[in-house]
Amino acid sequence: MNLPALEIPEDDALLAPWLERQLVGMDLGDLATQLALWQEDAAPPDGSSLDVAIGDRLATVLEAGLCGLSVDDLRGLLARPGLLLELQARIFGEGGDYWRGVAISSEHRAAVQRVESAVSERLRERPTLPPVAEPVGNLRARWRVLPAIAAVLLLALGAWALRPGPVPAPGWGFDRPGLLTQQIPADQYLTMLSQAANQWFNKKPDSADSLRARLIQFRDGCDTLLAAPHAQLAAADKEWLLKRCRAWRDGIEIRLAELDAGEFDIAEVRRRADELVEKAVDALHQRAESLG
Amino acid sequence: MLAPMSESSKSSLNELTDETLVELVQRGGAPAKASFQAQAAFAKLRERYNEQVVASAAQFGKTGAEDVAQEAWIKVWTKIADHFDGRNFRGWLFRLVKHEAINAYRLAQRKREQSISLDFESKGDGSASSLAILLERKEPLELCIAKLPERQQCIVRATLQQMKIAAAAEHCGITAAQASVAKHHAIKSLRACTTREGV
Numbered sequence: 001m002n003l004p005a006l007e008i009p010e011d012d013a014l015l016a017p018w019l020e021r022q023l024v025g026m027d028l029g030d031l032a033t034q035l036a037l038w039q040e041d042a043a044p045p046d047g048s049s050l051d052v053a054i055g056d057r058l059a060t061v062l063e064a065g066l067c068g069l070s071v072d073d074l075r076g077l078l079a080r081p082g083l084l085l086e087l088q089a090r091i092f093g094e095g096g097d098y099w100r101g102v103a104i105s106s107e108h109r110a111a112v113q114r115v116e117s118a119v120s121e122r123l124r125e126r127p128t129l130p131p132v133a134e135p136v137g138n139l140r141a142r143w144r145v146l147p148a149i150a151a152v153l154l155l156a157l158g159a160w161a162l163r164p165g166p167v168p169a170p171g172w173g174f175d176r177p178g179l180l181t182q183q184i185p186a187d188q189y190l191t192m193l194s195q196a197a198n199q200w201f202n203k204k205p206d207s208a209d210s211l212r213a214r215l216i217q218f219r220d221g222c223d224t225l226l227a228a229p230h231a232q233l234a235a236a237d238k239e240w241l242l243k244r245c246r247a248w249r250d251g252i253e254i255r256l257a258e259l260d261a262g263e264f265d266i267a268e269v270r271r272r273a274d275e276l277v278e279k280a281v282d283a284l285h286q287r288a289e290s291l292g
Numbered sequence: 293m294l295a296p297m298s299e300s301s302k303s304s305l306n307e308l309t310d311e312t313l314v315e316l317v318q319r320g321g322a323p324a325k326a327s328f329q330a331q332a333a334f335a336k337l338r339e340r341y342n343e344q345v346v347a348s349a350a351q352f353g354k355t356g357a358e359d360v361a362q363e364a365w366i367k368v369w370t371k372i373a374d375h376f377d378g379r380n381f382r383g384w385l386f387r388l389v390k391h392e393a394i395n396a397y398r399l400a401q402r403k404r405e406q407s408i409s410l411d412f413e414s415k416g417d418g419s420a421s422s423l424a425i426l427l428e429r430k431e432p433l434e435l436c437i438a439k440l441p442e443r444q445q446c447i448v449r450a451t452l453q454q455m456k457i458a459a460a461a462e463h464c465g466i467t468a469a470q471a472s473v474a475k476h477h478a479i480k481s482l483r484a485c486t487t488r489e490g491v
Contacts (some may be wrong), residue, residue: 001353001354001433001482001483001486001488003479004481005451005452005476006448006451006452006475006479006482007479008451008454010456011305012456024343024344024347025347025352026346026350026354026357027352027354028347028350029350029351029352029353029354029426029429032352032426033429033433034431034433034452035427035452036426036427036430037430037434037437037449037452038449038452038453049393050409054431054442061399077456078454079454081426082426084427088347088348089353089386089390090387092341092344092347092348092382093380093382093383093386094382094383100340100344101374104343104347108343108346108347109343111346111357111358111361112342112343112346112356114340114341115345115358115362115365116338118358118360118362119366119381120335122332122362123331123366123368124368151413199460203327212482220367220370223371223391224371224374226391227375227388227391228375239327249394249395250398250399250402253395253399254393254399254402257399259401276357288466
């Protein structure tokens with residue numbers, strides 16, 4: 001662990017550039033944790049946010065960095081480290097080009113390269129393409145893509161090395177196309193989710209690789225469920241579903257860890273996974289019945 | 293792997309907005325040319341945001357951050373067609389990264405606690421916020437600081453309360469030179485301890 005909180009510049013003039021590097025760097029979480037050690041109010045006591053702490057200067061910060069903030073402002077951020085994480089999220093989500101020009105460490109740069117290599121490799125080895133779908137939203141602006149397509153087609157002229165990926169199999173379980181977008185009553189929706197979860201039992205993988213793939217697919221389905229709006233459900237039902245879904249997801253992760261660790265044989269891991277999914281199916285079914 | 297691009301093609305991609313690149317990715321389907329477009333556009337998005345994705349993935353510690361970033365990008369690739377609504381790609385991307393980072397942190401935490409069995413009712417309400425995790429991570433660090441000699445502890449506490457070295461020295465009743473030496477040794481010891489403790 002690096003200890004950035006013990007390396008805060010003594011010279012106030014260096015504080016802004018130092019903090020900017022922290023905000024775009026890999027040590028911000030460590031910095032915030034360390035700063036929170038002896039501070040009771042790592043978060044603002046009134047639940048206020050950056051908008052309150054920095055006020056109307058936030059827009060300038062997002063566009064042009066911390067130079068517009070006083071030393072007291074900067075020290076104020078360091079005194080409430082929860083705000084540092086919030087500021088990082090705002091910078092990454094909304095910040096201007098200035099922030100992409102802030103230097104990163106060699107350690108960070110190396111990590112970025114490793115991630116890029118790994119992602120490229122995974123896409124090359126298993127280039128499962130995203131499901132073919134109508135782009136969501138902004139359909140009126142589709143014509144604007146045409147010049148872009150033309151530009152990108154130029155790339156294809158030199159692209160002899162790339163092989164097209166196979167068309168992916170349709171998703172199953174919670175990833176079944178159209179499952180989460182149906183406008184149906186809540187009880188029917190939960191029943192359909194229950195049926196979708198039950199698709200787990202359609203296959204009985206008997207090798208470590210096939211079981212791992214099946215578990216990963218189910219886990220990804222949970223992620224899909226977590227990210228969906230669930231407009232069909234009332235707030236309390238949605239909260240219930242998300243809570244359960246996180247537990248299912250964690251359970252699948254644990255099954256994956258067991259599989260990778262070789263702690264149990266494949267049949268035992270599958271039995272445990274079956275048990276987990278069965279509970280999920282039952283829970284969804286019972287909730288649906290309670291609403292019906 | 294993408295083939296080398298001409299400078300003019302690179303420039304063309306550079307000029308596209310995130311959302312236009314996303315549309316190209318979303319169109320990636322069976323036709324060979326379309327899949328190439330999708331991969332080229334996706335590579336451009338990674339080029340734009342990978343530094344920030346890696347930083348965001350490290351918000352709960354650098355251990356495992358690269359895995360989190362990698363998984364996040366793969367999820368973007370596999371989910372973008374169905375789950376991105378066409379507006380504010382960056383916002384969607386970094387929510388996904390944060391979600392991955394929280395999940396990875398909680399899973400690692402559970403493994404540490406050896407809580408392999410799953411209790412649907414009592415565990416994992418999933419409400420762990422960044423701040424909550426930040427506060428959870430304090431504990432092992434506090435233990436490491438508690439193992440330091442008294443003088444070093446005093447200097448570390450004073451420094452974390454944002455005292456400059458002169459003020460910290462005065463606070464701890466030592467000279468500035470002694471404070472600097474104590475701080476140096478404290479940093480060295482804390483690095484070793486946090487590594488041992490897997491912080």
